[in-house]
Amino acid sequence: MTLAMMPFMLAFLLLVAGLYAIVAKRNLIKVIVGILVLDIGANLMLVLMGYRTPPAGEAPVAPILTGGVAKADELARAAVDPVPQALILTSIVIGLSVTALVVALGVRLYEKYGTFDTNLMRNLKG
């Protein structure tokens, strides 16, 4: 495995860890944390896809136009891909609203059952 692959592998590891928490954990809070980890893993994966290895000796540049239109071409050559960055902004917002909702549900469930243990709240059968 090359060094360039490392970030992807780590993002994938995050995905797997999140999935594991969701599937295996019996505590609502841990499941919620699993959701967060999974979400972040996916976002990380997406933004990593936009990374471009710069020409030797240069550092990758954030896709922000600071030098005016005159330097746009230079930026386009050196900067990383801005599209995934725009996408994960949206995706982070979505993740936030999902988190807010799931935490609200968790609180209501705790009020009903007095516990976070999912083993103790199985009214619904499969």
Next chain:
Amino acid sequence: MPLLVAIPLAGGFLMPLVGRLTGRRRSTAALPILLMAGVLALAVWLLLAADEPLTYWIGGWDFPIGISMVADGLSRLMVVVVATVSLMALVFSIDYMARFTSPGLYYTLFMLMVAGMNGVILSGDLFNMFVFIEVACIASYALVAFGTESDELEASFKYLVLGTVASAFLLVGIALVYNVTGHLNWAKVGEAIQTAGGATLPLYVAAAFFLMGFGLKAAMVPFHAWLPDAHPSAPAPISAMLSGVLIKAAGVYTLARLVFSVFDGDPALGWILVALGVLSMVLGALMAAGQEDFKRLLAYSSISQVGYVVLALGAAALMHARGVAPMVVGLAVFGGLFHLANHAIFKALLFLCSGSVEYATGTRRLTELGGLGRRMPVTGACLRVGTLAISGVPPLNGFWSKLIIIFALVLGQMYVLAAVAAVVSFLTLMYYAKVQRYVLGGEPSEHVAPAREVPAGMCLASVLLAVLCFAASLMALEAMPGVRGPVLTPASEAVTAGAAAGRRGRLISVERDRPATPRQPENVDATTPTGRDSHRERRKHLAAGLGRRVGAVGAESRRAAVHGEEAP
């Protein structure tokens, strides 16, 4: 076209205000119903007005920068289905939701869900589709929990967790596709894959992520765990929306787009779809047969019936890869889509009826019900129509769509699959016979003794959907010989566009990016009615179609015989 998303979205944000003004009065529902009627009118107009795929660039920005909304035949069909079911569910909600607090919030979430679904259907690129899926799904998570009892909360939690996993998979899939092809636009991605000479390993990995994501959203069998909890727990109109349209807009429609528009009917994906479809059909039907809870039975039956659609689409992809005649491929796709529309109608009807039954008796347990056929004549009659339609009894719409699917499978020489489809159709009839017997037949038990007919709004919605069951079958009658009607043909053409004969499909998919280029003349039957006078035309063609049916009576009766055996 953007109005289709904008109207419900604006409605969604207006509703909390309206809800504050009207409080818990029933008039709260007036605004959403008006708006939804507008959406339906717009959708029907879109369906009838134009033939070629329409593209709208948001904000007027053109290709590389802009975000596109595309309405081809498939999207138009889906939009009409969504609008119809939503309108009926809203009409039903007027009285049904009077028991709940804060109807303003309910209608807010409802409109957001509709906006999300329309957005999924119309968006022309992967990421916006993802965003709209999330809009629709977040609204539906909240709606499932709307009763805020422990069951509802738990079901919603389960649904939310699995839904989020699906979204994460979709996002990873999108990331991979973007990395490989450099595009997010459906058509451009498809084109890039074509020019690269077919899919490669990373794309198959992406496809696997997409299949898991969409499979979870569509509740195909290995991924179905959330549906039988979430759909029964929601208020009845929401169950109707979830089962009727949400799993199709967020799951099946997107699967169809993925497999046909992007992967050009790749046989590997075709096999996966067939496997998912068969598993869902069989296991869904078997599990439905064992249910005691009315709505839970309906939920399992949704899994089973959506399996039909996915099976038909997968089989079409396979047939295309094997070089079966395009007409047969088209027939399979047509059957699948027709079944999708039909299932939206009759499953919404059934869920609304179950809501009426629950409203009148306060229970959903089949064993506690009985004799409602006489107590609630209107709901009873609608329920009967719905059960007959879904179990494929002629002359209702479910019969025709299942028949077309089975017939296409036989023509495509997939006899085993055809047999499975027929057997599952029989199973469906069996467990719906059980529903009829427990709910409608017999003497009223003491639980249901005080049951009376439900308020007029709820009856109206059920009756309209029941009438649609008949109307849709008329569409099939017209559709059978050659002329497939102006409604479904463009849709199945749009699906097979990637698949059908050679490069013709490519032209269409390229055109999806450019507004208003004249389309290649299709090999449309010259007599196909188009445009606004199609309603009158359709009558005429119905008659003509019937005449032709007599001519084709040999084939017809054989088909009827296939089905006759399984419908005792």
